[in-house]
Amino acid sequence: xxxxxxxxxxxxxxxxxxxxxxxxxxxxxxxxxxxxxxxxxxxxxxxxxxxxxxxxxxxxxxxxxxxxxxxxxxxxxxxxxxxxxxxxxxxxxxxxxxxxxxxxxxxxxxxxxxxxxxxxxxxxxxxxxxxxxxxxxxxxxxxxxxxxxxxxxxxxxxxxxxxxxxxxxxxxxxxxxxxxxxxxxxxxxxxxxxxxxxxxxxxxxxxxxxxxxxxxxxxxxxxxxxxxxxxxxxxxxxxxxxxxxxxxxxxxxxxxxxxxxxxxxxxxxxxxxxxxxxxxxxxxxxxxxxxxxxxxxxxxxxxxxxxxxxxxxxxxxxx
Numbered sequence: 001x002x003x004x005x006x007x008x009x010x011x012x013x014x015x016x017x018x019x020x021x022x023x024x025x026x027x028x029x030x031x032x033x034x035x036x037x038x039x040x041x042x043x044x045x046x047x048x049x050x051x052x053x054x055x056x057x058x059x060x061x062x063x064x065x066x067x068x069x070x071x072x073x074x075x076x077x078x079x080x081x082x083x084x085x086x087x088x089x090x091x092x093x094x095x096x097x098x099x100x101x102x103x104x105x106x107x108x109x110x111x112x113x114x115x116x117x118x119x120x121x122x123x124x125x126x127x128x129x130x131x132x133x134x135x136x137x138x139x140x141x142x143x144x145x146x147x148x149x150x151x152x153x154x155x156x157x158x159x160x161x162x163x164x165x166x167x168x169x170x171x172x173x174x175x176x177x178x179x180x181x182x183x184x185x186x187x188x189x190x191x192x193x194x195x196x197x198x199x200x201x202x203x204x205x206x207x208x209x210x211x212x213x214x215x216x217x218x219x220x221x222x223x224x225x226x227x228x229x230x231x232x233x234x235x236x237x238x239x240x241x242x243x244x245x246x247x248x249x250x251x252x253x254x255x256x257x258x259x260x261x262x263x264x265x266x267x268x269x270x271x272x273x274x275x276x277x278x279x280x281x282x283x284x285x286x287x288x289x290x291x292x293x294x295x296x297x298x299x300x301x302x303x304x305x306x307x308x309x310x311x312x313x314x315x316x317x318x319x
Contacts, residue, residue, distance in 0.1 A: 074101035075289050076121060080109040080128035080188070081233075082151070082249050083278060086309040087126055087297065094296045100289060108187035108220045116141070122283050123290035126297070128249075129188035133281035142281040148297055150312035151276035153192055154250040155266040156257075158238050161245060165269040169200055172245060173210055180218045180234070180243025187220030188276065193247050195274045203271050218242055232256040235263055249276060251310040278311070 075095075079087045084106040091102040105112070109127040113135060116122045126148065127133050133145035155168055163171040171177055184190035193215075201208035218224060218237050227236040234248045235256025248256075253265045268274070282294050296302050303313035 073287070074103040075287070075293050076103050076105070076123040077126065077293065078105045078112045078116065078122045078124065079126040080112070080278070081106045082128050082189070082252055083126055083149070083306075083311075085255070086251075086306050086311065090297055090302045090305050091293065093301070094293055098289065098292070102293065108183070108189075110186040110188065111220075111222075116283070123286035124294050125281050125283065127188065127279045127281075128276060129191065130277050130279035131191075132188070133279040136283070137281060140284070142283045145279040145281045146298075147277055147314050148280040149278040149303075149306045149314060151278065151310075152250045152312075153196060153247055153268050153274050153276065154253045155268060156234050156238055156246045156248055156253040157264045157266060158241075158244045159262045159264065161264065163245075163266055165267045168266055168269060169203060169207065169272065172200075172247075173204070173207060175214075178242070178244045179211065179215045180237050180246035181215040182248070183217045183220030183224070186222075189247075189249060190217065190220055192274045192276050196247065196268065196272050199272045199274070216243060218246070232259050235260045238263060254310045 075091075077087065077091055084104065088104055091104060095102045105122075109129060109132045112122075112125065113127070113132040116125065116136060117139070125133055125136065125142065127145075128151070130145055130147065133142060136142040137144050155163075155172075157163065161171065161177065172179055181193045182189040184194050194212075197208045197211045197215075200211060219233050224233075225237075225242075227233045232252065232255045234246045234252050237243050238246050238256070239260050250265070253263075257263050257265060280294055280297060282291055297306075298315050300315075303315050307313040
């Protein structure tokens with residue numbers, strides 16, 4: 001199985017892959033994330049402009065006089081559903097420290113962006129991709145988008161599915177396996193899944209067309225079935241037999257297995273791997289408290305919380 005450990009440094013994120021066993025280890029109480037097992041070590045470096053993080057969030061901050069008229073109103077945080085739990089914990093501590101309220105709105109990032117474009121009031125927007133906040137910035141509706149976390153794609157499987165990273169593509173292509181995915185364009189997870197299908201085509205010509213034809217878009221659309229309150233949508237779909245395998249974020253898979261321990265998580269092999277970059281922006285006209293919340297998400301505390309939930313921290317200070 002393939003093992004990945006991610007060690008962010010001030011100038012880059014280092015990804016270590018070890019090939020050997022076939023199971024995953026996710027964060028324990030200490031917040032250590034990784035894909036488990038042993039084998040030969042290889043590393044990749046993903047550069048990131050940390051200067052842009054601070055610069056992007058400093059541009060356009062409102063004057064103190066404007067802030068004084070808005071202090072009583074709650075800070076509005078629009079977040080991708082996959083980041084809601086982690087950002088809610090961060091927002092709760094921020095609100096307690098600042099003695100104010102943070103109102104959270106969550107959903108597929110593409111759908112949230114459309115609502116903001118159509119006039120829904122928003123202040124801080126945390127997306128599961130860079131493209132949606134970048135579109136708001138390009139339209140002059142927000143400050144430049146910055147990277148605040150990374151995620152990875154995993155396969156969440158039913159207990160009866162016996163597969164490994166090396167066999168995963170054959171499993172996905174099997175006529176006997178029901179494949180669940182999210183809706184492209186409205187949900188970045190669906191877009192990342194299409195990228196995975198494109199990579200599959202390079203491994204096995206014709207795989208993309210076959211995967212797109214069989215994939216069931218079970219989440220992310222306006223008419224998608226809604227799980228019971230408090231349930232992870234991906235685990236709920238697999239548990240109830242709508243999908244044998246669901247391609248989802250590794251953080252989502254972790255939450256699903258907490259609810260249904262019998263579910264399995266399988267790492268995506270390097271040949272199919274897709275990195276998910278999460279983007280953050282602050283809307284024009286937002287109060288100073290909104291900018292403070294954005295910086296709090298990027299702070300060492302905020303990054304530690306994200307890492308504990310299985311995300312890859314991008315501004316973690318190396319000690």
